[in-house]
Amino acid sequence: MPIQKYKGLGLKLTPQRLAILDYLEGNKEHPSAEGIYHAVLRKFPTMSFATVYATLTTLRQKGSIAEITIDPDKKRFDPNTEPHHHLICSSCKKVVDVFEDYQVRLPESVTNGFDITGNHIEFYGFCPVCKDQSDIRKPKGGKH
Ligand SMILES: [Zn+2]
Numbered sequence: 013m014p015i016q017k018y019k020g021l022g023l024k025l026t027p028q029r030l031a032i033l034d035y036l037e038g039n040k041e042h043p044s045a046e047g048i049y050h051a052v053l054r055k056f057p058t059m060s061f062a063t064v065y066a067t068l069t070t071l072r073q074k075g076s077i078a079e080i081t082i083d084p085d086k087k088r089f090d091p092n093t094e095p096h097h098h099l100i101c102s103s104c105k106k107v108v109d110v111f112e113d114y115q116v117r118l119p120e121s122v123t124n125g126f127d128i129t130g131n132h133i134e135f136y137g138f139c140p141v142c143k144d145q146s147d148i149r150k151p152k153g154g155k156h
C-alpha cells in the first residue's frame with residue numbers, strides 16, 4: 013500500500029483511515045459511501061459510518077478522490093481523479109470508466125460567456141450481464 017502517497021494529505025493516518033484508503037486504491041467499482049463502509053467493516057468491526065463519511069469528505073476536499081453523481085440513488089466515489097467519462101448500466105448501476113478524449117464543442121450561442129474547462133459525459137446502457145438477462149427471456153438454467 014502506497015502510504016507515502018497519503019503522507020502529504022495532512023490527514024492523521026489512523027488504521028481506520030488507512031483501511032479506507034487501502035480499499036479505494038485502484039478501486040474501479042465507483043463504490044458508494046455505504047459500500048466502502050461495509051467493505052472496511054469486515055476489517056474494522058468498530059468502524060462507524062460517520063468516520064467513513066468524514067474521511068471521504070476530507071479526501072474529496074483535498075482532491076484525492078472524486079465524487080460522482082451519476083447514480084441518482086447515491087453518491088459514488090472514484091479514486092481516479094484523472095478526467096474521464098463514465099458508462100453506467102441502467103439496470104444494475106455498474107459504472108465503467110471511459111478514457112477517451114471527446115472534443116465536444118459548444119457553440120458560442122449556448123456558452124453564456126463561460127470559459128469551458130472540461131466536460132463529463134455519462135453514457136447509459138446495459139452491461140453484458142444485464143443485456144444477457146433481457147435478451148434471453150427464458151431463465152438460464154444452472155447459474156445463480
Ligand atoms: Zn448491469
Ligand SMILES: [Zn+2]
Pocket residue numbers: 042090092096097098108109
Ligand atoms: Zn471513474
